[in-house]
Amino acid sequence: VRALLLGFGNVGRRLAEILVRRQEHPGLADLDVSVVGIVTARHGAAFDPSGLDLAAVLAAGRLPEQGSALAAARDLDYDVLVEMTPLDVAARGEPAISHVRAALERDRHAISCNKGPLAWAYRPLRDLARRQGRAFRHEATVMDGAPVFNLAEHGLRGNVILRLEGILNSTSNLVIGELERGSSLEAAVERARAAGVAEADPSLDLDGWDAAVKVAALANVLLDADLTPERVERERVADLRPERLRAAAARGLRTKMVCEVVRGEGGEVAARVRSREVPPGDPFSLVEGTGSILRIVTDILGTIALAEEHPDLSTTAYGVISDLYAIRDPQWAP
Numbered sequence: 001v002r003a004l005l006l007g008f009g010n011v012g013r014r015l016a017e018i019l020v021r022r023q024e025h026p027g028l029a030d031l032d033v034s035v036v037g038i039v040t041a042r043h044g045a046a047f048d049p050s051g052l053d054l055a056a057v058l059a060a061g062r063l064p065e066q067g068s069a070l071a072a073a074r075d076l077d078y079d080v081l082v083e084m085t086p087l088d089v090a091a092r093g094e095p096a097i098s099h100v101r102a103a104l105e106r107d108r109h110a111i112s113c114n115k116g117p118l119a120w121a122y123r124p125l126r127d128l129a130r131r132q133g134r135a136f137r138h139e140a141t142v143m144d145g146a147p148v149f150n151l152a153e154h155g156l157r158g159n160v161i162l163r164l165e166g167i168l169n170s171t172s173n174l175v176i177g178e179l180e181r182g183s184s185l186e187a188a189v190e191r192a193r194a195a196g197v198a199e200a201d202p203s204l205d206l207d208g209w210d211a212a213v214k215v216a217a218l219a220n221v222l223l224d225a226d227l228t229p230e231r232v233e234r235e236r237v238a239d240l241r242p243e244r245l246r247a248a249a250a251r252g253l254r255t256k257m258v259c260e261v262v263r264g265e266g267g268e269v270a271a272r273v274r275s276r277e278v279p280p281g282d283p284f285s286l287v288e289g290t291g292s293i294l295r296i297v298t299d300i301l302g303t304i305a306l307a308e309e310h311p312d313l314s315t316t317a318y319g320v321i322s323d324l325y326a327i328r329d330p331q332w333a334p
Ligand SMILES: NC(=O)c1ccc[n+]([C@@H]2O[C@H](COP(=O)([O-])OP(=O)(O)OC[C@H]3O[C@@H](n4cnc5c(N)ncnc54)[C@H](OP(=O)(O)O)[C@@H]3O)[C@@H](O)[C@H]2O)c1
Pocket: 006, 007, 008, 009, 010, 011, 012, 039, 040, 041, 042, 043, 044, 068, 069, 083, 084, 085, 086, 087, 095, 113, 114, 115, 140, 141, 142, 144, 312, 313, 316
């Protein structure tokens, strides 16, 4: 598989590190990936049609060439584009949407780690991929690389998904946990930053935007909705009253910010992000730190849950690797 990487930050570098140290992971022995191009925003670009030396690329502080991501997506010769640029909520998922579209329009496969294309343009991109007979895959977008979409694709066939509920934003979960223990909001955010979970500007997480984007992505892919994050009802962590959290904790209840997608009686899909008091014994009460959980309610199989503990960058990079396998072995592709 000849891959073009758009973005080479945390996830891209970890993916490259795993590929370079492939012999440490015997399960990857049969995965033959050659990276023919890497484009960043401010750290240059690198191209080699016969495959870049990833160890040398990782060792270099800056990449030697210049190039725009969209131009590379349109002009370079590759089999699969891997979109790993940051989510831009204000730009409603661009430029990632254009990157993915450019690849599919040229009969190339696309993998996105960026949630934007799923949250703002899933239907048109999915339909374009189907028309072109190419794959549009996105396992790393929700719950890092945990097999959310693979599970639905291969493990839930024949079911209708009726409802999804999840704890999907680590910063909110960590901050609420600290508030329950009596911290101020500022101290709680500082602790989430010190743990390497919160961004320098955590407002996307604390205002519920990151969760709303994930919920729209899940609704669009798994319940065939046509939602955008703007239509997801959001509750802000800053609006939770600490005394209410502490009173609930004193009664043995944990407060969690829960993402929900619900199919109504008439088939319409609604999504929201809102706090919920969770009793002990509910697996949601056990999700701490960077962990996450997704409960899936179906018509035949009933209710199952997928939980992820202590994800790291390798978890996310694995999401890309699982998509590369799916593309290489087309019987697994949609
Ligand atoms: N980190 C995680 O664990 C995780 C988990 C799940 C999903 N994701 C998603 O995966 C994606 C990548 O995350 P990350 O943590 O690797 O982000 P990151 O460390 O911020 O890296 C982003 C990379 O994209 C490049 N970039 C930005 N705008 C670009 C553009 N217009 N054209 C080309 N390159 C551009 C940046 O270039 P410069 O370096 O030059 O700025 C950088 O190399 C994001 O969408 C994120 O939401 C991340």
